[in-house]
Amino acid sequence: MTASRILVLNSGSSSLKYQLLALGGDGGGNGNAARLATGLVERIGEETSRLVHEPLTTGGGRRERDGRVADHDAALEAVADELAADGLGLDAPELAAIGHRVVHGGLRFTEPTLIDDAVLTEIERLVPVAPLHNPANITGIRTAQRLRPDLPQVAVFDTAFHATMPESAARYAIDVRTADEHRVRRYGFHGTSHAYVSRKAAELLGRDPSETNLIVLHLGNGASASAVRGGRCVDTSMGLTPLEGLVMGTRSGDVDPAVVFHLHRVAGMDADAVDELLNKRSGLVGLCGDNDMREIDRRIGEGDEAARLAFDIYIHRLRKYLGAYYAVLGRVDAVVFTAGVGENAAPVREAAVAGLEGLGLAVDKDLNAVRGHEPRLISPEGARVAVAVVPTDEELEIAEQTYTLVSAR
Numbered sequence: 585m586t587a588s589r590i591l592v593l594n595s596g597s598s599s600l601k602y603q604l605l606a607l608g609g610d611g612g613g614n615g616n617a618a619r620l621a622t623g624l625v626e627r628i629g630e631e632t633s634r635l636v637h638e639p640l641t642t643g644g645g646r647r648e649r650d651g652r653v654a655d656h657d658a659a660l661e662a663v664a665d666e667l668a669a670d671g672l673g674l675d676a677p678e679l680a681a682i683g684h685r686v687v688h689g690g691l692r693f694t695e696p697t698l699i700d701d702a703v704l705t706e707i708e709r710l711v712p713v714a715p716l717h718n719p720a721n722i723t724g725i726r727t728a729q730r731l732r733p734d735l736p737q738v739a740v741f742d743t744a745f746h747a748t749m750p751e752s753a754a755r756y757a758i759d760v761r762t763a764d765e766h767r768v769r770r771y772g773f774h775g776t777s778h779a780y781v782s783r784k785a786a787e788l789l790g791r792d793p794s795e796t797n798l799i800v801l802h803l804g805n806g807a808s809a810s811a812v813r814g815g816r817c818v819d820t821s822m823g824l825t826p827l828e829g830l831v832m833g834t835r836s837g838d839v840d841p842a843v844v845f846h847l848h849r850v851a852g853m854d855a856d857a858v859d860e861l862l863n864k865r866s867g868l869v870g871l872c873g874d875n876d877m878r879e880i881d882r883r884i885g886e887g888d889e890a891a892r893l894a895f896d897i898y899i900h901r902l903r904k905y906l907g908a909y910y911a912v913l914g915r916v917d918a919v920v921f922t923a924g925v926g927e928n929a930a931p932v933r934e935a936a937v938a939g940l941e942g943l944g945l946a947v948d949k950d951l952n953a954v955r956g957h958e959p960r961l962i963s964p965e966g967a968r969v970a971v972a973v974v975p976t977d978e979e980l981e982i983a984e985q986t987y988t989l990v991s992a993r
């Protein structure tokens with residue numbers, strides 16, 4: 585059987601990550617998916633944009649291009665050129681569909697969805713509740729439609745996995761009529777990652793996912809925790825928007841909502857100014873000027889007080905959610921770390937569970953220091969609760985969901 589190619593686009597506020605995969609054919613690694621090319625365009629809109637492209641099957645090496653990429657439209661054009669140079673262009677007949685990561689799907693979208701005008705309008709309507717993400721996702725979709733109007737375009741939503749949250753976790757304790765009228769509730773994000781990592785973690789533990797309870801910590805630039813019972817999400821730390829919960833690279837996570845009125849009344853900041861403060865000038869960058877955990881780690885090593893305090897605040901919040909989700913689940917089989925920080929920052933993992941032996945939680949120092957791309961346990965042998973590192977792969981998950989949907993048409 586010949587494979588179908590799926591191009592996956594993950595458009596962030598200032599970046600475009602992409603992967604081209606072949607699915608449904610014979611052979612190939614990773615189940616039956618083979619990765620053909622991967623890359624990213626970062627710092628879109630700045631003078632110092634950079635494109636990194638890596639063909640994975642042609643034997644050609646990794647290519648980097650520096651120079652301004654004005655917007656997401658130009659970014660996708662540049663990616664299309666790189667793919668074409670490898671004989672993997674968007675005009676290839678093997679290309680079966682384009683899968684898009686869409687961050688906010690609201691109440692309506694809880695499954696992978698074929699994109700038409702009505703779907704696009706609904707994704708646009710959700711821009712106010714995902715202001716950093718949905719606009720970039722929409723540009724990605726429009727450009728892809730322009731380049732290949734004949735191809736199915738599929739949206740895979742970050743919110744979908746969290747649709748199973750019970751009302752007790754999904755509702756805020758505010759006036760019900762106001763909440764319902766404006767659809768103010770907790771949606772949760774990074775769901776594609778939480779779902780993928782939950783399945784992989786159960787596999788690593790040798791357990792049936794339907795009988796496995798997990799706390800999944802997706803710690804990237806954006807960060808969120810999920811409580812997963814038997815493969816279904818029962819609580820997650822992000823809410824109406826991807827601002828609630830953990831301390832992130834540039835986002836505050838939880839604050840007293842009165843901070844917003846206070847800054848309005850005493851500092852004259854309007855809604856947009858506070859929005860910008862909490863989303864872009866808070867979190868690690870607001871606390872110490874850096875949002876990259878590698879840099880923070882280096883500064884801590886030099887005795888930098890601000891970096892130390894930023895790290896401590898980050899860890900304190902993470903531990904609070906760990907404790908909360910332990911109580912939500914009652915029985916926990918594993919705590920699972922994923923995404924850029926979770927997969928790479930051993931000091932974060934160590935500090936997150938330090939002193940929690942009473943809860944059955946510990947990391948083995950040597951196992952925690954191991955680096956790698958495979959799912960692995962880092963808890964001591966025989967530990968009551970496993971602690972694991974499971975690399976996420978949102979692109980593979982989106983490709984598989986996209987392939988399943990278009991193959992069934």
Ligand SMILES: Nc1ncnc2c1ncn2[C@@H]1O[C@H](COP(=O)(O)OP(=O)(O)O)[C@@H](O)[C@H]1O
Nearest residue numbers: 803804805806875876877878923924925928929
């Ligand atoms: N080797 C590393 N050590 C510590 N932290 C790392 C390392 N590599 C990446 N990170 C962290 O991961 C973050 C990016 O995570 P990622 O999951 O790629 O985020 P996003 O998908 O939101 O762009 C970086 O900002 C940095 O803090």
Ligand SMILES: CC(=O)OP(=O)(O)O
Nearest residue numbers: 773774804805806826
């Ligand atoms: C929803 C979200 O926060 O996504 P990211 O981590 O990619 O910014």
Ligand SMILES: [Mg+2]
Nearest residue numbers: 804805806923
């Ligand atoms: Mg991410």
